Amino acid sequence: MLRGLTRAGLGDIGSNERFIELAAQYGFQSVDASAKELVDAHGVDGARALLEKHGISIGSIGLIVQWRTTEEEFRAGLSGLAAHAEAAAQLGCTACTTYILPSTDYPAAHFMALATRRLRTCAQILGAYGVRLGLEFVGPHHLRTRWANPFIWTLQETLDWIDAIGEPNVGLLFDAYHWYTNELNVDDIRALRPSQIVHVHINDAPDVPVAEVLDNERLYTGEGVIDLVGFVRGLRDIGYTGAVAQEVLLPKPPAESPEKLLERSKAGFDKVFGAAGL
């Protein structure tokens, strides 16, 4: 497994180039970033060279397509997706991710039908470039009633949705926070095949009742109550070898410098990965 980073929780870390440089400096091996931005800025060869120089791979790109609102917005975003997938493939990145809000103001069944078709189309385009689509179920209780109608938020529902989408390249973005807020355990991870996991997020939760855990009040890796050692051990046991990218959503920008935050993040990974024997 690769030690990975997203920008979430690192403050204003600056350009992609700075992000890559600092990630490497603090012992990380992957960053979640836009492959297309890198290719646009450096060309394919330049972007490859930049990543290689720092020993960094791209863990995942974000899905640029808006699939949660109108057909117009969906179509508009879709027209650029192939170029993002192509850039990802050119830089060796095979993961693209999006999250599922657990409730919606649209009628739930109809929205599920629309979203199934839209995400299938996204998966088909990504698949043409060898890129997989990872769907992140989102567990915090407050979001389950945040909008008018419940949608889906459990692991099993998400696996069933992946079956409904029906494309070979769709799987999970598995986030420790949502694993925790769904009150899942290590055996739930062990029941998965590694091919079902496209990407992984890591972070930690405060010591409050699980039903009160807020999505954007996350803690840094190893600083909270989630059994992260069990989490990464479970992933290792089933043979997952991809990136585990820290994502710390916060209510407001952190006060510390990016360097301090990276140091803290590194310490968290050292603690968790060390205890897990990774």
Place this chain on the structure above:
Amino acid sequence: MLRGLTRAGLGDIGSNERFIELAAQYGFQSVDASAKELVDAHGVDGARALLEKHGISIGSIGLIVQWRTTEEEFRAGLSGLAAHAEAAAQLGCTACTTYILPSTDYPAAHFMALATRRLRTCAQILGAYGVRLGLEFVGPHHLRTRWANPFIWTLQETLDWIDAIGEPNVGLLFDAYHWYTNELNVDDIRALRPSQIVHVHINDAPDVPVAEVLDNERLYTGEGVIDLVGFVRGLRDIGYTGAVAQEVLLPKPPAESPEKLLERSKAGFDKVFGAAGL
């Protein structure tokens, strides 16, 4: 368009053979019946000969698979589906139909995901035998709140679901009662392509406020307030040439004999089809 019958509204009409004979006697051209029962009873050649003798075709077979409950029930029904599809194909029937209840006790979004995958599998098996799957949206208001969670009941939702299922051989079972209870008009029919319609049901509704129309208190064709002349004209205008099968769901068995009910049904078709210039 073919004048067609289902058993609904004809009382105890007896065996398939009697149903076919009487349908022909009263000027009908198709019946909705199990092709497999006919093939099992008469062999392929015998069943073909029986239908030909009476000038009757099979309008549609019913989907034998239970897709609305557990995975176990779904799988159990699925194992027999191919044999039903094969029999339909052998007798020249290319339509298989099922209806969509407008509400459900399952969480709606998750159920939509499960049902999408299950109906896709059904469509794929049917498709191997050249049989299409028609989905019937169900309009009556009382059923929209009959179970805990709203599902789907409109034409547009059903078309969107057909897109989500994503198989070339899935379309609509278009029922006059649901067209009426959704307060659709003839232009809504004209906006369809004939290839989107797998099968058609006809019947009539009592003169009560549309929100109070009950699903199982239907009237015989031409005896109520639905604009059935517009309905069949719309279908003709877009080039639909398949069966239009009467389906009269009633609260209790009709008092009249099957022969009387067939006579009444014939009169209704004469009136509606005549006024429509068919």
Place this chain on the structure above:
Amino acid sequence: MLRGLTRAGLGDIGSNERFIELAAQYGFQSVDASAKELVDAHGVDGARALLEKHGISIGSIGLIVQWRTTEEEFRAGLSGLAAHAEAAAQLGCTACTTYILPSTDYPAAHFMALATRRLRTCAQILGAYGVRLGLEFVGPHHLRTRWANPFIWTLQETLDWIDAIGEPNVGLLFDAYHWYTNELNVDDIRALRPSQIVHVHINDAPDVPVAEVLDNERLYTGEGVIDLVGFVRGLRDIGYTGAVAQEVLLPKPPAESPEKLLERSKAGFDKVFGAAGL
């Protein structure tokens, strides 16, 4: 059915704008042209206004993706396809077309597998914008042995391939020349459903043995030996209502002016459509 034009056989007819203007002037109703070029030049509203002013619709756009060679070329072309589909949808065009060469230098079975996957991806992207993909089987005998290995060239093979591709929005580009060189008749057209036909080409063939008919020595509509009256009657009989676009491939640029060629084309359509009672 719409009287349509491609540029093939019209000499140097100039810009899209000129093509549209002249098409209208000579009584045509559609042109095969790039929707994206029109949108890029005039904006969506401007392009729509231009088409409306002349009473011209876009019959089909060409598939810009190279699916017959390497994966690299395929991927490179694919990244622009959604923008072309989006422009087509914005201008009301729902057809995109490509042709199938009847032989190939690649091993035939492997190439069929690759091409199936590639065209499916194209169809999926087009489908997201409501655009269909029409595949043109190519009949002339000399092309069946032009490259090392026979591929496919018959109507039935193409229908079977469409089934293998398996997307609801794939159908035929039906060209009178290939209908003729495959020695098909009007009943072969009548056996089709209109939903199987995405687009139609019309043109004529010289009075030589059918095995000697060359793909790029076509005649103008109504000037040769093809039973074009039967051809368009067959299409009308099954309910095809789309564009019938003239495509006259020639060994060298025609000597006459575009205006003379359009006059001649108009006369051909008048003759054929007139005799067919269209």
Place this chain on the structure above:
Amino acid sequence: MLRGLTRAGLGDIGSNERFIELAAQYGFQSVDASAKELVDAHGVDGARALLEKHGISIGSIGLIVQWRTTEEEFRAGLSGLAAHAEAAAQLGCTACTTYILPSTDYPAAHFMALATRRLRTCAQILGAYGVRLGLEFVGPHHLRTRWANPFIWTLQETLDWIDAIGEPNVGLLFDAYHWYTNELNVDDIRALRPSQIVHVHINDAPDVPVAEVLDNERLYTGEGVIDLVGFVRGLRDIGYTGAVAQEVLLPKPPAESPEKLLERSKAGFDKVFGAAGL
């Protein structure tokens, strides 16, 4: 990895029950056998108990559907497939396999289109029961020209075909004999993901030039020249944990008793698995 057996090379080993008993007796952990036959003979619970008693699992069932000839034969076989898949699922078997002949008397491209659609339908039915479909590429040179037209026989072609089929549950049946006759090496195995392999066959080849190796003159595991230690090491390295089933196709029935042949087979597995550190 599980030590597995097929019946090929074991002489007349008798009933399924005897096959299971003997397999266990000689230290094997899986057999390739018909789950449906077992369920028909013992009921689901009885069949499960029989397998559990002997510590044997079913490695794979054979695809009962004839997809290589006419549509009639295909459809006839298809109607029974779901029951076979259901039985497999009930007994915990998730693999169904078929082989690809490297040449065909049908036109190759058209046959590829037909076979793509047919195997997709099979995969869809199997997938409804959680069963995967493994395609076996067949390497021996003599079969590449055995029928009129070359089809496919390489690993890469088969992977490309799996992409063309496009279902998530299709992968490889990887047979040591075809790996050898395609002159592949261990790195070719290491380039695969374990999820691409549905089932594995093991056996050995005589010391003759590779182009002269005959498909039905195989040797017992460890008695020939194939680098089987590298073969199973490669599979282990990528994380394959399923069955490795011996399949020894012979020109005529072996002279030795099933018990002798099982002893010999066990010795071969001991040698190969032992040397590989398994």
